[in-house]
Amino acid sequence: MAASDDDARRQVEEADQLSIAEELARRLDRPMGVLGVLFLFVVLGQLLAEDPGLLAFLNVVGWLFWAVFVGEFLLRAYIARFSAAFWKRNWWQVLFLLLPFLRFFRALQAVRLIRLTRLARAGSVLSAGVRGSRSAGRLLSSRIGWLAALTGVVILVSSQLLYVLGAYPDYGPALSDAAMSTITGRELSAEGGFPRVLEVVLAAYSVGVFATLAGSVGAYFLRGADTSGQPPAWPPEETRG
Structure with a gap:
């Protein structure tokens, strides 16, 4: 005992x-x-x-x-x-x-x-x-603010990885392509195994970003139908998790 x-x-x-x-x-x-x-x-x-x-x-x-x-x-x-x-x-x-x-x-x-x-x-x-x-x-406690900051981090990290691993000889094109792929899901212009894998990951991330933004905007307009008759404040005051 x-x-x-x-x-x-x-x-x-x-x-x-x-x-x-x-x-x-x-x-x-x-x-x-x-x-x-x-x-x-x-x-x-x-x-x-x-x-x-x-x-x-x-x-x-x-x-x-x-x-x-x-x-x-x-x-x-x-x-x-x-x-x-x-x-x-x-x-x-x-x-x-x-x-x-x-x-x-x-x-x-x-x-x-x-x-x-x-x-x-x-x-x-x-x-x-x-x-x-x-x-x-x-x-950041705002979901939209956090998502914007996270997207910026993803762009910086993915562009640096493309540059460090030799997919692009200069950082400028790596940053531009990484930004477009992260935001729109566009293919990377670089060739090779790593760029192909990364563009799939960034495309999936861009879909997630779009879905999150669509959900936030939808929640904003749904809250606009409250009984007060006043439009809700923008951006919506919501927190992650």
């Missing part, structure tokens, strides 16, 4: 610590969200910068941002006492926190492993995109 009581007490304590860690995450939502959005643009700057001084500055800023992300995650893990429940709930964050460290493989360029280097840079872009999309959800 004593062992059962100790186990029950330990489970209650772990649940309490996990709740405290989640409350800390909610309190840090906005500042971490702002850093997440800025980090996405820092990664973009790293890809496009040609001046060695500017590139070095952006690299330092990027690693400082990532140190903050890692520190925030470790603080929450410490508060939760590194419990199994915490890791079960947040394991996917560990993956995206580790992806930027793949950039150390750039040293492998010396042995001409260019493909692995490109994959490492793509991992950094994808990690920044996940952080940026989560940040958009943290900062």
